[in-house]
Amino acid sequence: MAPIGKSLVFAGIAIVVLGLLLWGFSSVPLIGKLPGDIYIRRGNFTFYFPLATCILISIIATILLSLTTRH
Incomplete structure (x- = not known):
């Protein structure tokens, strides 16, 4: 269960970061x-x-x- 928990935490952090980016870029004229x-x-x-x-x-x-995922 630990790998699933880690995946959910990282997915949650990614969603929060994406939300903050979209919130910050809402004033960009071409987006949307x-x-x-x-x-x-x-x-x-x-x-x-x-x-x-x-x-x-x-x-x-x-x-x-x-x-970012290349090794």
């Missing part, structure tokens, strides 16, 4: 407003899905993780 982000407003209903932003963050995270 890229071409490809889906934004629909009809009356009092608004749907927003940052598709292009998610893809960009995924690519950056993949690159960073591949650089």
